[in-house]
Amino acid sequence: EAGVAQSPRYKIIEKRQSVAFWCNPISGHATLYWYQQILGQGPKLLIQFQNNGVVDDSQLPKDRFSAERLKGVDSTLKIQPAKLEDSAVYLCASSLDGTGAGPPTDTQYFGPGTRLTVL
Amino acid sequence: AQTVTQSQPEMSVQEAETVTLSCTYDTSENNYYLFWYKQPPSRQMILVIRQEAYKQQNATENRFSVNFQKAAKSFSLKISDSQLGDTAMYFCAFVRGGSNYKLTFGKGTLLTVNP
Secondary structure (H helix, E strand, O other), X not given: OOOOEEEOOEEEEOOOOOEEEEEEOOOOOOEXXXXXXXXXXXXXXXXXXXXXXXXXXXXXXXXXXXXXXXXXXXXXXXXXXXXXXXXXXXXXXXXOOOOOOOOOOOOOEEOOOEEEEEO | OOEEEOOOOXXXXXXXXXXXXXXXXXXXXXXXXXXEEEEOOOOOOEEEEEEEOOOOOOOEEOOEEEEEEOOOOEEEXXXXXXXXXXXXXXXXXXXXXXXXXXXXXXXXXXXEEEO
């Protein structure tokens, strides 16, 4: 079974530039998550999709970050314009069903991440 | 809001020995779940073990086991017979039951297994 795919793996940009990350979840997984992992910290959830609808985006800096999940499969996360503090690893994860309808024994599978450096 | 604290930024252990990683959490919820995730160097994060708060029995997965102390809000991970491949960042995580499974992570513990 193919895992969660992300691209690019590394990206270096100047501040105020734009950048986009792509994620392809495991086939059949309804729920997709984007996390931000700053060096020395644990991942922080930015946004969660259930199919193509947003479940939680309470920690997404909406003035500069946007995300979409067209057709409930692939997803893109965009930053425009980037700031120095956006330097981090951006992780994508997927699970079969993260709706909270039952016990969360549903495992989140993580991709390899995209390491973003903003200069 | 829930918080997860891992007080050991780094730990090391000799191959074949046992090591325990600490985690404490703060919540007013009674229905929740706890997890340990492993993130090897330059590799994907994977789930190591999970614990349901309503279960008194501690979870075990092969060489990995937890010591869940609900009253103390403590959730430590014990790795027995440590192997070189156990070298990784270990994250403790919390999710509130009945929610959208939003994971709250600790800052992690870097475990190095020495030959």
